């Protein structure tokens with residue numbers, strides 16, 4: 032008997048064999064839990080895999096890879112399911128959903144942690160907080176450690192402690208030929224280099240080992256200012272000039288209807304910034320003074336808190352329909368900031384645009400102190416990352432957003448190429464060379480040829496094996 036879904040025709044006997052081999056769940060359309068497991072973070076990325084395997088250990092993971100290969104099924108590997116490019120789901124293929132590989136083993140004395148390939152950033156952050164330890168991921172607790180780490184990892188602590196990959200010590204992964212290998216500075220160093228920025232191109236990561244930092248308290252939270260060309264340009268400049276202890280994520284967006292904002296401010300364009308200062312309130316005071324002097328803050332919610340307090344839990348039912356564009360710039364001047372304001376004002380006037388936002392992330396600091404060729408994340412010297420995004424209510428409204436997203440991004444980036452794997456959506460095949468400049472791409476292609484010559488793992492920003 033066979034079961035047909037999407038492009039795959041599966042033999043039920045073989046499926047039963049897989050279910051008997053693995054200790055985790057094997058879900059197919061119609062089985063309990065399949066529909067829940069099918070969905071990813073973005074609501075419009077709605078696909079129907081033929082099989083979803085939820086491994087409980089490395090052997091299960093290897094069995095899932097082997098099953099997919101034996102049955103000609105395309106593989107999608109899922110950590111936290113936040114890819115904006117549908118990389119962690121696949122129509123008619125096999126999803127390896129790592130949600131059960133969520134262990135966090137902390138070695139307090141050596142300040143290291145071994146983290147399962149399917150853990151989430153928030154869960155790891157909370158586990159570390161119990162010991163006064165931190166590791167920087169991004170800004171959202173439900174993002175998977177798997178995806179964010181393999182792409183680089185830009186977050187609340189990046190200017191002080193670098194990208195997530197700058198704190199990565201070792202990786203255990205299941206390769207395309209079913210081997211379980213450990214890559215670190217001594218074992219398979221080329222593979223370890225490639226895994227730090229090269230995404231899911233090389234196998235399924237079942238465990239990461241990270242270096243941790245001791246940070247008990249930060250001064251952090253939201254600072255909301257009116258958005259004008261001067262405040263935006265000034266905010267970014269101050270964030271770039273600040274000591275590394277301060278990392279800022281600067282969003283220009285309409286003010287949400289938050290209770291601490293005057294009703295008249297709701298919907299007005301504001302600078303909605305998330306600031307993390309590693310140190311005390313007293314130490315932060317002079318660093319923050321220039322930001323507060325730009326304009327009277329509409330809300331100043333900065334406070335001393337454990338680092339884990341920076342991660343606000345999201346509602347489980349938050350699944351946006353969104354499009355985004357990503358790039359790098361050196362700064363934003365007054366003209367660039369005015370363009371941001373004009374473009375957002377024009378787009379937000381359209382009834383289908385629920386949210387339009389420009390996010391500016393001043394980089395530098397510890398990120399820039401790592402050599403450009405030390406990892407597969409190559410944009411070490413870029414001063415500013417930018418994301419331009421739109422949220423609409425229906426998938427068929429997304430395409431109309433792309434031209435303005437592209438135009439605004441190109442104007443702010445001043446035409447310079449560059450892209451960050453974790454924020455590049457499905458922008459077309461040429462973008463791979465923005466994410467990986469020529470030398471990086473060539474080296475990645477050689478590593479790919481060694482570890483995944485048949486391109487088994489291609490639901491990612493795919494590097495083709497060198498020939």
Ligand SMILES: Cc1cc2nc3c(=O)[nH]c(=O)nc-3n(C[C@H](O)[C@H](O)[C@H](O)COP(=O)(O)OP(=O)(O)OC[C@H]3O[C@@H](n4cnc5c(N)ncnc54)[C@H](O)[C@@H]3O)c2cc1C
Pocket residue numbers: 072107108109110111112113114115118119129148149168169170171173174175176177178179181182183184185186230231234235236237453454490491492
């Ligand atoms: C709301 C939101 C906030 C974000 N904030 C930040 C941020 O602050 N900083 C930042 O750097 N990024 C951020 N991102 C981007 C995020 O890092 C990427 O979307 C990342 O790929 C998500 O990882 P994931 O495991 O959740 O995604 P998934 O969709 O599960 O995976 C993404 C890619 O990684 C691969 N992958 C995942 N886990 C593994 C694994 N264990 N082994 C092998 N391959 C794997 C997948 O196959 C896929 O190609 C954000 C994204 C969203 C949606």
